[in-house]
Amino acid sequence: MMDFKPKETDLLVIIDVQRDFLEGGTLAVPDANAILPLIEEVAEKFDNLVVAQDWHPAGHSSFASTHAGKAPFETTDMAYGIQVLWPDHCVQGTPGAELMLPDTLQQRAEAVIRKGYRPEIDSYSAFMENDQKTPTGLGGYMRERGFERAVFVGLALDFCVGFSALDARKMGFEAVVIEAGCRGIAQDSVDEMKAKMLAAGVTLI
Secondary structure (H helix, E strand, C coil): CCCCCCCCCEEEEEECCEHHHCCCCCCCCCCHHHHHHHHHHHHCCCCCEEEEEECECCCCCCEHHHCCCCCCCCEEEECCEEEECECCCCECCCHHHCECCCHHHHHHCCCEEEECCCCCCCCCCCCECCCCCCECCHHHHHHHHCCCEEEEEEECHHHHHHHHHHHHHHCCCEEEEEEEEEECCCHHHHHHHHHHHHHCCCEEC
């Protein structure tokens, strides 16, 4: 296990560890199940943690099935820019949306930040929806609680984890991504996101 010592002003942010992103899910991230023991191990080091949860209504605008003639992983133009279209996933109240963390860890979570629940806007980041205008409230939560650094683990490195870390930096927080506690969808997009994170001052360990 890495020798990482959290500070009192650190908040562990566990991103989207949900059934649909794990093995057998509708949007499974390769090798995602391998991070589960490590997340437990990392969480033991932290006094404070929150969990982010994708929470889409049925027929969400980011689902390929909502757009006639479109297939998953194609793109479309939204009011806020280009949007990747996904297989239906993490639909509110379905088994696929369930958090797949141990009960002990879920009980320790001080907040669950739900995102992507507005039908017309997708949300990768745990801080800001994809229009880059609609906050989730996590930034305000961190400020009010006195947290200065967000430490990220979860899924997927090249989307929700990466965009969360970038937004943490934009909001003036320090950001750390523990790579062993993350998995990505595709190597090309992982490499691209890692370059963006390093350029923004995110620490990768």
